[in-house]
Amino acid sequence: MGDIKELAEEIKRLRLAKGWIQEELAEASGLGRSYISQLETAVVARPPAEVFFALARALKVPVGRLFRAAGYEGYEESGDITSDELLQHLESIHPMSLPVYRKYPAGKGELVEPIDHVYLARPRTVGRNITAHIAQSAYLEPTILEGDIIIVDSEEAPKLGDIVACVKGGELHIGRLKMMELNGRDSRLIENNHQIWSIDDCEHVAVIIQIERRLR
Numbered sequence: 001m002g003d004i005k006e007l008a009e010e011i012k013r014l015r016l017a018k019g020w021i022q023e024e025l026a027e028a029s030g031l032g033r034s035y036i037s038q039l040e041t042a043v044v045a046r047p048p049a050e051v052f053f054a055l056a057r058a059l060k061v062p063v064g065r066l067f068r069a070a071g072y073e074g075y076e077e078s079g080d081i082t083s084d085e086l087l088q089h090l091e092s093i094h095p096m097s098l099p100v101y102r103k104y105p106a107g108k109g110e111l112v113e114p115i116d117h118v119y120l121a122r123p124r125t126v127g128r129n130i131t132a133h134i135a136q137s138a139y140l141e142p143t144i145l146e147g148d149i150i151i152v153d154s155e156e157a158p159k160l161g162d163i164v165a166c167v168k169g170g171e172l173h174i175g176r177l178k179m180m181e182l183n184g185r186d187s188r189l190i191e192n193n194h195q196i197w198s199i200d201d202c203e204h205v206a207v208i209i210q211i212e213r214r215l216r
Contacts, residue, residue: 005117007039007069014059014061018059022036025055030058031051042114043099043112043114052070097117098119098132099114100118101114102134103172120210128156129154131151132151133152133172134150135149135174139174139193140163140176143163144163149212150174151210152165153207153209156207157207158205158206161178163208164202165208167203170203174208175190177190177199178190180196
């Protein structure tokens, strides 16, 4: 099974086989040069269906070759299905490759290269702003350790008991959201092994929905 890295390598390999620079592939496909660069460096985790078809036409290869490089098995040429319907079907049976970034939030609009990829079931990602990042410290031992990959949903409203990622003072802090007394009144506070602070102190907050731990 392929993944987003294999798709990136396949696009670059096919481009170089034609002796093209990125600008030439961009012109032939109708895609932007910067977008081609992002595709070839695996920054784009989920290219839309029309991108696969535009690249296949420009590179003069069967579109199934690109789908398979991206990990979408079971593709068959058919004139009875639209490109979007095809991609929706393929995505429903394959997990999504999610780029992992070193910092949270990643880049704030800048082009930041991922350092790894993890896979997440498609139903969990539909209509949600899901991102993955490296935990830079042991915030909530033993639940979250330094080097763990945290997968966050920036659109889900935090509830009591959730583990959340909070940017405070420009730095990432992770803890569990609780209702505790502060200055004589009940307040929503975030607690970890080292500190307690108000959720109102967070410049950005997101719910951690999954943790991936690599043994090496």
